[in-house]
Amino acid sequence: MTGLDTKARFADPDEAYRAIIEAHRGLTESQSADLNAALVLILANQLGDMAALGEALALARATLAQVHKK
DSSP states (O other), rough: OOOOOOOOOOHHHHHHHHHHHHHHHOOHHHHHHHHHHHHHHHHHHHHHOOHHHHHHHHHHHHHHHHHOOO
């Protein structure tokens, strides 16, 4: 893989977002963090590419930094 494809790939991105939010419904903060960690590991394994994983992690950290700057 040569670079992440960051354009929307879901037919309905809002539906995907709602599914993720719904998966967290009724969970404690700790359970929610555990769910996120499990999901990340499952999706990272699906990706199966260390270079792409490194790029995704860097992008996520940069995005987080931008969000917390506001």
